[in-house]
Amino acid sequence: MSTAPRLAAAKRDWGSDETDCTVLHIDMDAFYASCEVARHPELKGQPLIIGTGPRSVVSAASYEARQFGINSAMPVSRAQRLCPQGIFLPVDIRYYRTISSRIFSTVFARITNQIEQVSVDECYMDVSGTLRQWKRPSNIARWIREQVASGFHVTCSVGIASNKLIAKMASTNAKPDGMLLIPKTQQAQFVQLMPLRSIPGIGQSLEKRLKAWGIDDVATLSRCSEEELFQATGSHISAHGLFLASHGLDELPLQTHSQEKSIGAERTFLHDTTSLSNVSGLLRQCSDEVATSLRKRQLLARTITVKLRFEDLHYATKSHTLQKPVNSAADIYPEALRLLHSMLDLDETQINRGELPRLIRLAGISTSGLSKVQDTLIQPSLDDILQEEQPETEHAQRSQLAHAERILDSIRGRYGKDSVKLGL
Template sequence: MPSLCRDCFARPEDHPRRCAACGSARLARHPELFRLPIAHVDCDAFFASVEKRDRPELAGRPVIVGGGQRGVVSAACYVARTRGVRSAMPMFKALQACPDAVVIKPDFAKYVAASRQVRALMEELTPLVQPMSIDEAVLDLSGTEALHGAPPAAVLARFARRVESEVGVTVSIGLAPNRLLAKIAVERDKPRGLACIGAAEAASLLAPEPVTILPGVGPAFAAKLAGLGYATLGQLQGLDAREALRRFGEEGPTLVARARGEDARPVNPDRETKSISAETTFERDLATAAEMEPILWRLCEKLARRLAEKGFAAGGVVLKLKTARFAQRTRNIRLPGASAVPETLYATARSLLAREADGTPFRLIGIGAAPLVEAAGADRGDLADPEAPRRAARWAAMESLRARFGEGAVLAGRGLEARRPDPSRPASPRPETRRPAARR
């Protein structure tokens, strides 16, 4: 069976427990090891790993990236995960499970910088890199063996070593003949893993797995499938396309094909971005527009920066609110003309907020841009809004000054109001490693 040492990259022909060349036990083995071209690369506990990289004294300690008594966990290191902490878990529950955790406020600029480093190393391997999020991507290394002088598995093992040495974080890799199986494979061996699923074994390997192992099959759809007698992938595999169409509608044949491990999606480096957003969770419930508007303004500034980074403008605005009982409200409206200026985004979002601020207590607010349009056509102005170009010029000038002299160098008048004590935040900021009080 083909083997690869992930530490010295030797390819032993026998099947030792340890590499004869370096003594490492990190040996990858699989019948199709050197023939699988699609890789799903996932940075291990990315935000927490970046924080531990920059603060070596935290090595071996449980670290949670998040914050606020009512916030959620953005990331948890593997030490914290062994205590039951998971991403998206409410912070108060995470701290009940792991009371000695070091809690660190997210620093997204730092995470983006590390992500770009990892992405640059990926693009040295193949031009076919499709980012899935800030910390994961899919790569197609088909036809690159002659270029690199090694099969994809060996190339990826070297890549993982470079990420560790140059970026200071670790990655796990799933190798397979298609994107679906690569995604499932990467979840099977974390952290620092390299797992393979071959075409020949896919159906039998997936058969006993629950339907929720398929990306996109959430609890509600899984419950519906279970009610119809399909709780495992093996139960779906036996359906033909016609029966799948009858039982599950237009998506039925695709669902059954995925249950067998079949996936024809290409790796697309030009995957379309459909929306860009920013949101925040309040430290206490807020019910009035006056309380939420300063927070909405800050989110509009953040959204404008994210649009600029991606080269987009907003063709419409989406307001997201979540009530104290976790019910979500989403309201959207098209803009008369595309914009990437926070003043314009805020004016529209504020009108949506005014309609929703009916006394209901809210725990979260978010602002999004959808549909997205090219930035070049935005904020040109017309007879109905001749001031649009001036607003865009003011915003560009402010951002230029902030880039040179710091975030507080220049503020819009509304920004001064937004810098008043935030009713969604504690009056006195806590040290970043101090644990918030547990909810009673």
């Protein structure tokens, strides 16, 4: 649920010139709440809040609930005070993910494979390759909105522009249930209408810094040189990004899966083995190697694949795509083990006995669905908000392990790659 500021004045007709406007940003409206209404139609029109428990935060709120001043990440206890008559439901992330992946596979994927999924309810789409068929990007946006609404009872807002920054800001200002096209010739004027916080990446502290320099809005920002912005922010990267953004420009390409390669590691055993601990030990080593090279290249991976070669030289592979991209062995290894158990169809007894039904000659892991860390972590997803709400234990344990792995990286950098091993 986006808390980026919207501006009534921005939601107007900016013209119909769609030249070069091949980037769509699609954002489903109040997604968790819409999913709940889809399976409980009697809740339609009610102030609905997803998130329960006195120590939790709100994960999503219907537009009716937002009229009471409720928004995401607000403590549930506060939301209850603001709207005592509200309907509070627990988060059912598995159900929302199922709906999301159906929408992606049955609607979005029918347009193009040039899709960058940002979170469970949000993506960018490059439609330049499909215009021969669809003629105009707005035709695609309209079709998507109809399909998602009629097939899933979820409304979505779509921004259409020449780059990701403007497409995202356009969808924010199109909400709820709207569509906004910003022609390329209007994009500078559009951003310069906005408050500072409407630019993704300008948070509370950067806003404070800019305001201390007398920069109160995007229009003022656009009159600063890159050098002045460097003085204000102390960072060349921020200065460059702000300079571009204030003129409605964005150089970041879409991180679509088709551009990506994979990163993997595999080993052949000295002797073919049926020992589960040998195979899982090797997978642990491979997880560590793969995670280290992902981090070295500043990448995150979404899909984990386990590969086995048997004594008869036949191969088997099995993959799983995670909702949240990862680059630590603490996240990759447990997933690889689950895949190993399921591809060999192991039951509890076999796992306890540690004996595999077939001789294994080689085992390995590869990761794909890669994206750059800095492009992936710009916006907190609904999942991030949700995780704050989940019990400490597993999440905290994994993030501690991931932190330990980053320390290992620096030790290995100094003393060589075999100097330390990870005990998972």
